[in-house]
Amino acid sequence: MPRKPIIGWLALAAVLIGFPLVFTGAYYEQLAAFVILSAISASAWNLVGGYAGQVSVGHAVFFGAGAYMPLLFYKLWEASPLLGFPAGIAVSVVIAVVIGVPTFRLSGHYFSMATIAVAELIRILVSDWDFLGGAIGLMGPATSRGWWDLVYRSSVPYYYIFLAVLAVLLYITHRMERSRLGYYLRAIRAGERAARSLGVPVSRYKLYALMLSAGFTSLAGSLYAVKFGFVDPGSTLGILVSVQMVVMAALGGAGRLLGPLLGAIILVPLQTTTNTFFGGAGTGLAFILYGGIIMLLSRFEPGGLLELWERYQARREARMAKERALVGAGEDHAA
Amino acid sequence: MKTWLVSAAILAGLGLGSAAFAAEDVKIGVIMPLSGNSASAGKADLAAIEIAAQIVNEGHPELKGLPIGTTPGLPKLGGAKLKLIEADHQGNPTEGQNQTLRLITQEHVVAMEGSYHSNVTFTATAVAERYGIPFIVGESVAANITSRGFKWVFRTTPIAGDFGNAYMEFLGDLKKAGHPAATLAIVHENTDYGTSVGESVRDAAKAHGLDVVADIPYNANGADVSPQVLQLKEKNPDAIVFVSYTADAILYMKTMKSLGYKPKLVIADDAGFSDPAFIKAVADISQGLVNRSAWDIGPKDSTTWRINEMYKAKTGQTLDDTSARGMQAMFVLADAINRAGSTKPEAIQKALQETDLKPDQLIMGYKGVKFDQTGQNILASTYLIQLFGSDYIAVWPAKSAQHALEYPFKGWN
C-alpha cells in the first residue's frame, strides 16, 4: 500500500495538466492530445479486457460507431457533432449486447474470435454503404460555426477535453474496482467456473462490463472524429484500431487502473518517434522495432510494466522496512 | 509514474534539433506510404520525386523543354537547392496528419507534396491549409480533395471524373473505326480509389448511352477472383474496365487465362496495371491490354526517355504513370518556387496560382498545367496506352499515338 496516495495523484494530475504548458509547439501538442485519446480508448477496453479478462479484439466496432455518429449528424442535418456523441454511445451499447449475449456463454478465444469477426463484418458493410460515405468516409465541419462544433485550430483545447474525459473514466473505474461489479469481475477473471459456483451471475456481469466499456470506447471515437474532422472505414473500424487498444493496455498492465494510460504514454510517442526517425527511409525498421519491443515485453514482462514497477516498489519497501527494523524504530510497517 | 512521463517526453523531444545547417536549402516535405500494403507504390513514387529534385539540383541541360532543371538549383533563388524531407504516413490518415504537422511545424518545410492515398491526402491537406503552406497533389484522384474551397491545395493530376469521360471518348473513336462497343462491364476494387473511379465510369457510360451489364465492386485483398471472371464470362460484355491494385490485377489476368475467357476489349485503369511487377508477372498473357496513363517514355534521347533512364538507374524499374505524375507535381512546385523568387509560403502560393505551363514543358501528356479557383489543374488529361511485348505504347488520342491500336484484346497465345 502506497502510504500517501493523495500526493501521488496530485503529482500525476499536475504533470498531465502542465504538460502542454511546458512542451509547446503544434506537433507536441497534437502528440500529447493523441496520447490522452489513446489512453481513453485503452482504459475503456481495460474494463472488459483487463478487469473481466475477456480479451476483445474487436473494439474498433465501438470506436467506429462513436466516430461515425457525430459526422453523420453533421452530414444529414448539419447538426452539431456533439449531438452524435450520445447516439454513438447508444449504438455501441446495443452492439455490445448483440455481441455479448451469445458469446459470453463461451470463454477464452471464442469471445476474441467473435469480436474479430463482428468487427470485420461491420467494417466491410460500412465500406460499401453509401449512406455512411462508403469507402470514402465522412467529413466534419471545416471551420467552426460555434463552440458546439468543437473545432479548434490548436490541439491544446482537445488535450484538456480528452484529459477531462479520461479523468472521469478513471474515476469511474476506480469506484468500480471497489464496487460489487469490480469484485465480481475479478472473480470471473480468476476463474469462471469458481465464480459461478460462488453464485456470481457470470454472463450478466461480463455483459455489464462490456456495455460500460463499449460506451466509453464510443466516446473516444467521437472525440477522435471531432479532433480529426474525418472518418473512413480503415482508420476507425480496422482491426489495427482494436489491436492498438489491446497492446497499450497490456503493455502498461491490463486490469490495473493506470496501466492503459502508462501504455499510451509509452507507445504513442514510441510509434511516432520511430516513424519520424526511420519511416522516411522506407525500410520498415520502425515496425521491426515496434514489433520486437512488444514481443520482448510480453516475453519478459507478461503482466505489463506496472507489475514490474510494483515488484520494484514492493522490494524497496521491504528493504526499507527491514532497515527500519534493524535501526530499531520498532514500528510495525508491513511491506 | 513521473519517471515514465519524463522519459516519454525525452523520447518525444528527440525529434527536435535538426534544422540548423544548410540554411539556403529549400525544404519540401513529402509524405508517402512507405510501409503497409501500398509501400511498393509509395516507394516508387518517392523515388520519382527524388529524381525530380535531383534534376533540379544538379541541372541537366540535355533535358530540353523543362521549365526548371536545365541549370543547377533554383536560379531566381541564387541557385538554392531543393531539400526533400521525407516521411511515411503508413496509409493511415491520422499518421498522415501527424507527419504533415511535424514537417510543417518542426522541420519548417515551405511546401508539401503527397500522398498517394486519397484519404490521407484529404486529412494532410487540411493541416497545410490551416498553417498556410502550399500542398501539391500529384496523384490522388478523389474529387473531394479540391472541393472544399481550400486556398493552399493544388492538384496537377486529372481526377476520377476525367477518366470516365476519357474512356467514353476512346470507345467513341473505336466505334468510328468499326469496333462498336454497346455493353460495358466495370470491375473495381472497393476502397476510395476504386469506388470513385468506378462511379465516374458508370456515370460517363450512362451519359453516353452504354449499357453497363455488370458493375462489380470487390475487395482487393481477396484470395480468389474466379467468381468475378465467371460472372464476366456469363455476361460477355463488349468491353471491360478494371480498376485494380497490383495483386488483384495479376490475379485477374491469370484467372482469365485459366478459365479460358478472352474478352474483346480490356481497359485497365492505371494503378496495379502500371506496376512493373504486373508487367513482369503477366505481360505475356495480357497482350493488347489497354491502360490509362499520361506518361509515355517516348523516342530515344527525348527528355522523357532520359528521365526514364535515370529512374531505371536508381530503382531498376521503368517509370510508371503514377510515379511520373508525382514527379511532374514536383517539377511544377519547383518551377513555382523559382518564379516566386522566395520561400515565403504566400509567394509560392501566388506563383502556383499563376502557373501556366505548356504541354512541351511537361513530362506528362497533360494539355498544360493551369489551376482553377479550387486548385485543380484544368488542363490535366490522359493518354491510353497498349501493352505490346513488355512495353506500354501510347495508342490514343490519335495525335499522341506512337502505335496503331490493335483490336481485339489478344491476351495469350
Place this chain on the structure above:
Amino acid sequence: MILLQVIVGGLLIGAVYALFSSGLTLIWGMMNVINFAHGEFVMLGMYAAFWAFTLAGLGPAAFAPLAAVLLFILGVFVYLALIRHVMRGPMLAQILSTFGLLLLLRYSAFWAFTANFVTLPDDLVGASINLGGILVSAPKLLAGVVAILLTAGMHLLLTRTAIGSQILAVAEDRQAAMLMGIKPDHMQALAWGLSGASAGIAGALIATFFPISPTVGESLTIIAFVTVTLGGFGSVPGAMIAGLLIGLIESLSAFYFGPIFQDVVVYGLFVVILWVRPHGLLGKA
C-alpha cells in the same frame, strides 16, 4: 455448366484455405495459443519458394519440402524462444507476443525483400486442365491435392502414431503426460515445428499462383482464424471441411450476390455458427 465451374472454383480455393489453416489448428487446439503470425509463416514459405526457384531453379517438388524444412526450424525456434515462456502466462501476453512476432516477421521480410510484388512463372505447374468442359487451374489443383494429403497425413500422425498420441496426451493433460514420461516441452516444440512446416508447404504452393509480397499474410490470417474456429479448435479434419465449405460459400455468394458480399456471408455465418455450435463443426465440447 457455369454453376459447376463456380463450385469447382470454390472447392479449389477452399482446399487452399484448408491447407494454410491446418498448421494453425494444430497448435491452437493443442496449446490454446493463437498464433497471429501464422499468415507470416505462410508468407515466408512463399518467399522460400520464390528464392529457391530464382536462385537455384528448383521446381515445386523441391521447393515445397525445402520451405517445409525451413519453416519447421523457424516454428521450433519460435516455440523455444518465445511461446514456451508466454503460454502459461495470461492470454493477453500470448496475443501480444504473437502480434509482435507478426510485425517483426512481416517487416523483416519487407526490409530484406522490399515491398515490391514478385511472382513465380505462370507455367511452373502447368496450364488449366479441361475436365469435360470444366476448367481446373493446375496450380490450385496441386495445392488442393496436397492439402488433402497433408490433412490426412497430419490426422494419421496424430491418431495412429506413438508421437501423435504423445502430442495429444500433452494437449489433454500435461501433468498426466509428464507422469507417463512424456516431455511436454519436446512435444510442443514438435507441434510448432509441424505447424510451421505445413505453413511452409502451403506458402510454397500458394506462391505458384498468387503474387508474393511481405503483407500477403494479412488477408490470409483472418481467413485461417475463421476456418479454424468453424472447424473446431484442434480438429485437423474439421479445418479441412471448414476450408472447403468457406471456399464454396465464398464462391457462390460472390457469383450470385457480388464479391463484396462474400466476406459478409462468411463472417455472418461464422458468427451464427459460434452462436449455435460454439465448438465448431468437429470440435470437442
